[in-house]
Amino acid sequence: MRTTKTWKDLEAMELFREMQALGIEPNPVTIPCILPAFANVAALMHCGKVRDARMVFDAMQSRIVVSWNAMIRVYAMHGEAANVMQLFQSMLICKQKLDIVTFTCVLAACSQAGLTEDGCRYFSEMQ
Numbered sequence: 001m002r003t004t005k006t007w008k009d010l011e012a013m014e015l016f017r018e019m020q021a022l023g024i025e026p027n028p029v030t031i032p033c034i035l036p037a038f039a040n041v042a043a044l045m046h047c048g049k050v051r052d053a054r055m056v057f058d059a060m061q062s063r064i065v066v067s068w069n070a071m072i073r074v075y076a077m078h079g080e081a082a083n084v085m086q087l088f089q090s091m092l093i094c095k096q097k098l099d100i101v102t103f104t105c106v107l108a109a110c111s112q113a114g115l116t117e118d119g120c121r122y123f124s125e126m127q
Helices: 003-020 030-045 051-060 065-077 081-093 099-112 116-126
Strands: none
Touching: 003 030, 030 051, 030 065, 051 065, 065 081, 065 099, 081 099, 099 116
């Protein structure tokens, strides 16, 4: 059974695809809004929409913290701790501002994957 949230996510994905078909370039707000929709639908369908979300993320010309957090959240939701850590390290390398959402997603991924030492290290970095 699909919930109202699921329908909204599917509608958002369809609108995004229509934008692409019309040649409308996504702006810095569009991408962070669409990534969670891809993740939610992927969680529902248990299929490869994570790759679609990453392709959208990689295609972004500029990324804000919300974009990074959305992609990290996608990986965390799917238990892909290695990708969470890789993306988190990329944020650090790019000198991207980290926020509480970033750390919450990273800590959740560490917890799910049993990465206690990494989780403790990231928790101490929050200070």
